[in-house]
Amino acid sequence: MTRTIKVLLAEDQSMVREALAALLGLEDDIEVVVQVARGDEVLPALREHDVDVALLDIEMPGATGIEAAALVHAELPAVKLVVLTTFGRPGYLRGAMEAGADAFLVKDAPASQLADAVRKVLAGERVIDPTLAAAALADGANPLTDREREVLRAAADGSTNAELATVLHLSQGTVRNYLSTAIQKLAVRNRAEAVRIARDKGWL
Amino acid sequence: MTRTIKVLLAEDQSMVREALAALLGLEDDIEVVVQVARGDEVLPALREHDVDVALLDIEMPGATGIEAAALVHAELPAVKLVVLTTFGRPGYLRGAMEAGADAFLVKDAPASQLADAVRKVLAGERVIDPTLAAAALADGANPLTDREREVLRAAADGSTNAELATVLHLSQGTVRNYLSTAIQKLAVRNRAEAVRIARDKGWL
DNA sequence: AGGGCCGTATGACATCTGTCATCCGGCAGT
DNA sequence: ACTGCCGGATGACAGATGTCATACGGCCCT
Numbered sequence: 001m002t003r004t005i006k007v008l009l010a011e012d013q014s015m016v017r018e019a020l021a022a023l024l025g026l027e028d029d030i031e032v033v034v035q036v037a038r039g040d041e042v043l044p045a046l047r048e049h050d051v052d053v054a055l056l057d058i059e060m061p062g063a064t065g066i067e068a069a070a071l072v073h074a075e076l077p078a079v080k081l082v083v084l085t086t087f088g089r090p091g092y093l094r095g096a097m098e099a100g101a102d103a104f105l106v107k108d109a110p111a112s113q114l115a116d117a118v119r120k121v122l123a124g125e126r127v128i129d130p131t132l133a134a135a136a137l138a139d140g141a142n143p144l145t146d147r148e149r150e151v152l153r154a155a156a157d158g159s160t161n162a163e164l165a166t167v168l169h170l171s172q173g174t175v176r177n178y179l180s181t182a183i184q185k186l187a188v189r190n191r192a193e194a195v196r197i198a199r200d201k202g203w204l
Numbered sequence: 205m206t207r208t209i210k211v212l213l214a215e216d217q218s219m220v221r222e223a224l225a226a227l228l229g230l231e232d233d234i235e236v237v238v239q240v241a242r243g244d245e246v247l248p249a250l251r252e253h254d255v256d257v258a259l260l261d262i263e264m265p266g267a268t269g270i271e272a273a274a275l276v277h278a279e280l281p282a283v284k285l286v287v288l289t290t291f292g293r294p295g296y297l298r299g300a301m302e303a304g305a306d307a308f309l310v311k312d313a314p315a316s317q318l319a320d321a322v323r324k325v326l327a328g329e330r331v332i333d334p335t336l337a338a339a340a341l342a343d344g345a346n347p348l349t350d351r352e353r354e355v356l357r358a359a360a361d362g363s364t365n366a367e368l369a370t371v372l373h374l375s376q377g378t379v380r381n382y383l384s385t386a387i388q389k390l391a392v393r394n395r396a397e398a399v400r401i402a403r404d405k406g407w408l
Numbered sequence: 409a410g411g412g413c414c415g416t417a418t419g420a421c422a423t424c425t426g427t428c429a430t431c432c433g434g435c436a437g438t
Numbered sequence: 439a440c441t442g443c444c445g446g447a448t449g450a451c452a453g454a455t456g457t458c459a460t461a462c463g464g465c466c467c468t
Contacts, residue, residue, distance in 0.1 A: 013290065018315030019223035026226055086217065111222030147415065158396030161454070174416055180456055190424085190456080192362030192396055351445065365424070378446055384426055394425080394454085 004031045005122055008045060010065060011057040011084070012037050020055075020114070027115045039063025043071050051079055053118050058085040058092060066095045073100030080121040084114075090136035091202025093128065103127035142203040143185045151178040153204050156195045208235045209326055212249060214269060215261040215288070216241050224259075224318070231319045243267030247275050255283055257322050262289040262296060270299045277304030284325040288318075294340035295406025297332065307331035346407040347389045355382040357408050360399045 007024060009032050011017040021032045034049045036042055040062035046054060054072060056065035063071075069081045081103070083096040088106040096104050102121040105113060106129065117127045144152065154164050161179075165172040183194045198204045211228060213236050215221035225236045238253045240246055244266035250258060258276060260269030267275075273285045285307070287300040292310040300308050306325040309317060310333065321331045348356065358368050365383075369376045387398045402408045 013311040015227075015288075015309075015311040015313060015315050015318060016220055016223065019220065019227040022230055022315075023219075023223040023226040084219075105219075107217040107219040109219060111219045111226075114219060145414065158392070158394055158398075158400055160393065170415095171417055173418060176454095176456065177416080180458090183456075188362070189364065190362055194362075196362050349444070374445095375447055377448060380424095380426065381447085382445095384428090387426075 004029055005118060006031055006033045006050060006052045007118060008033065008042070008049065008051045008054045009035045010037075010039065010042050010055065010060065010068065011035075012060045023111055024115060024118070030115060030118055037061075039065060039068045042068040043075065046072060046076055046079060052122055053080045053082060055082045055084055055114075055118070058083060058087075058096075066092065066099050066101075069096060069101050070099035082117050082121055082127075087202070088129070088132050088135075089200065089202030090132065090139045091142060093132050093136045093202075094141070095202065097128075104129065104132070106132070139201060142201075144182055144198065144203060148178050148182045148185075149198075149204065151175060152182050152191070152195060152198055155179060155191050156199070156204070208233055209322060210235055210237045210254060210256045211322060212237065212246070212253065212255045212258045213239045214241075214243065214246050214259065214264065214272065215239075216264045227315055228319060228322070234319060234322055241265075243269060243272045246272040247279065250276060250280055250283060256326055257284045257286060259286045259288055259318075259322070262287060262291075262300075270296065270303050270305075273300060273305050274303035286321050286325055286331075291406070292333070292336050292339075293404065293406030294336065294343045295346060297336050297340045297406075298345070299406065301332075308333065308336070310336070343405055346405075348386055348402070348407060352382050352386045352389075353402075353408065355379060356386050356395070356399060356402055359383060359395050360403070360408070 007030060009017060009021055011020065014037065017035055017037065021035060024030045024032050033051060034045050036045050039060040042054065042056065056068055058065040065083050069083060072079055072081060081101045082105065083101045083103065084105050084107060085092055086107050093104050103117040103126060105117055105127070109129070120127050151164060151168060154167060161172050161175050164175045168175065179191050183189070183191065186194050186197050188194050188197060211234060213221060213225055215224060218241065221239055221241065225239060228234050228236050237255060238249050240249050243264040246258065246260065260272055262269040269287050273287060276283055276285060285305045286309065287305045287307065288309050288311060289296055290311050297308050307321040307330060309321055309331070313333070324331050355368060355372060358371060365376050365379050368379045372379065383395050383398070387393070387395065390398050390401050392398050392401060
């Protein structure tokens with residue numbers, strides 16, 4: 001063995017974060033040198049610590065793990081990126097790959113895959129679940145335009161058309177047009193279903 | 205010290221489950237003797253293993269941690285129950301307490317609280333987050349009737365009134381009446397908001 | 409220069425949703 | 439016996455939502 005692999009761990013839930021650190025701590029060749037709880041703390045932390053692999057949860061306050069990955073990839077390309085998530089959404093996988101991630105793991109995979117992935121990305125390999133990769137390819141890209149996505153996202157909490165129009169600085173008719181096209185593209189019958197399936201695919 | 209505390213760990217996401225096991229494994233006086241990934245595997249596992257404390261996640265397939273807790277409390281009252289959850293929803297806390305739980309922890313609490321809680325419940329103490337307890341009391345009990353809850357739950361995926369009527373064997377008008385009263389009880393303006401806040405409070 | 413897509417907007421229309429009044433039968437409490 | 443609540447239902451009405459045709463300016467690609 002050469003030397004220990006230095007890891008940054010980004011995950012907002014303390015208990016899970018520290019548990020994952022404990023898990024990685026069981027490996028002789030891996031050392032968690034820094035932990036953060038927010039997406040926007042990832043890059044600053046990496047500037048201050050010498051890290052080989054960054055392990056990023058997606059759902060975090062401040063910035064998502066995918067957004068953080070994109071920033072790190074641009075500024076510190078030598079750092080390997082492992083994206084970890086609760087939800088194996090095809091759109092997440094696609095987003096992570098486009099952001100320069102080297103591995104994509106779901107949290108219901110066996111724990112052993114975590115340390116494995118860390119070693120593999122450091123060796124230059126990429127690690128992705130083949131089933132999820134297939135699903136991502138089958139689904140194709142996000143069919144929604146930026147505006148449609150914004151409106152759908154804003155509509156997700158049950159806001160009315162009038163509220164959406166105010167918040168987004170659009171006319172009510174335009175809001176309805178966007179929602180209507182989104183509903184058609186997703187092949188569903190109302191905004192609530194549209195929100196559900198867009199969220200499910202990781203397109204929101 | 206007397207002897208090691210034997211723990212059952214129930215959590216569906218393997219990576220998190222094994223990470224939590226690793227975390228607890230760092231404690232000299234605690235031993236995870238059995239792990240399960242489904243709510244309906246908890247009671248059978250407890251029948252076969254001698255366990256002091258059961259650690260139950262809420263969101264699990266098969267049965268929720270709260271449902272599992274109620275069954276265990278009825279059949280094996282000697283087993284102490286720690287309910288662990290991602291979402292600190294007041295209704296969850298209330299439900300867990302009514303099911304006989306001895307402790308209620310949220311996953312974004314510091315990791316140290318986990319082992320602490322295990323020791324405390326074994327000593328006969330109860331462990332709950334005071335902030336959450338206050339919120340649960342402030343919110344009062346779930347104001348929805350069984351039927352209103354069922355209809356709201358069924359409506360959560362964006363189903364239309366006609367579909368709800370068919371699935372629930374009700375007339376369309378009745379479906380609308382239930383949704384209407386639910387909307388008023390929750391003081392919101394449409395079903396989508398009603399679903400969101402009911403879910404948020406843990407009333408769904 | 410023209411075609412295509414996007415963002416934005418309007419008006420008209422049909423349908424869905426939410427509210428309200430009112431009704432019935434059953435059951436629990438007084 | 440009476441009251442109140444729940445489950446269930448109907449009909450009428452107002453307002454919200456979804457669809458469609460149509461329009462215009464901007465931008466990219468050919």
